[in-house]
């Protein structure tokens with residue numbers, strides 16, 4: 001029987017490295033994917049397949065599509081290229097660097113490494129704004145039901161769909177807000193993580209209150225802060241048994257329903273947006289049967 005890639009359900013690791021690959025022109029990805037299958041367990045490294053790669057294999061996967069573009073008042077939510085995604089999870093930065101090099105060699109020459117992001121834990125699962133991230137995440141059986149495809153058949157059961165966005169924070173702007181303004185941006189109190197009843201409708205947790213949607217829009221978030229010489233922010237990562245819950249949340253965040261954009265846009269912007277399908281694992285290897293491999 002196939003199971004989910006265990007890194008999806010496990011808590012976010014202390015350190016991570018995200019790799020996004022594109023497909024080299026006129027290349028056949030099959031051999032590279034077979035090598036990847038043999039060397040990936042789904043636990044220390046989680047792998048996601050993009051729509052362009054599925055098409056290059058001459059297949060289609062029900063539920064997988066391109067990331068939706070959105071524009072709001074003064075901001076864009078972009079979709080960016082990405083054929084293959086690897087989330088390298090670990091606790092030693094040197095080991096992650098070497099694993100990333102090995103991954104690039106394994107996938108070469110069919111795949112080209114386009115983007116690398118180093119991510120880390122801040123305090124007790126904090127975003128770089130200092131707010132606790134992940135409080136309302138489903139856990140246990142609910143997490144499994146939210147994130148993992150079931151009853152769709154061999155090769156598909158145990159898989160998961162993931163939405164990934166790199167957000168760039170303007171922390172100078174955020175720091176210039178009063179603590180009350182900051183709390184009203186998130187909708188929770190930074191000091192004790194209490195949800196604020198009197199937060200404005202634009203507050204992030206008011207926008208995204210998962211139980212307020214019909215049907216409820218639960219996702220399993222595994223986001224991590226990132227930082228490098230160019231800036232800092234959050235790699236937002238949300239797993240689901242489909243993309244529908246994420247799409248409902250995102251639409252409300254951009255103000256598509258009621259014209260009220262999420263207050264997060266006052267200090268942060270997404271610069272990437274990708275959808276990937278994370279295949280199941282079978283006998284300790286990626287199960288790529290749904291892709292004809």
Ligand code: HEM
Pocket residue numbers: 127131132133134135136137165167186188204205208209210211219234236238246249250253264268
């Ligand atoms: C820079 C980007 C983001 C930051 C800094 C951020 C931060 C936070 C924080 C601090 C919370 C409150 C604690 C918690 O329950 O986790 C939260 C909740 C949440 N966020 Fe985000 N978030 C970001 C982007 C997104 C995006 C793009 C989505 C989905 C489209 C999203 C969906 C949610 C959901 C579903 C909740 C829980 C709401 C609830 O049911 O109470 N977030 N986020």
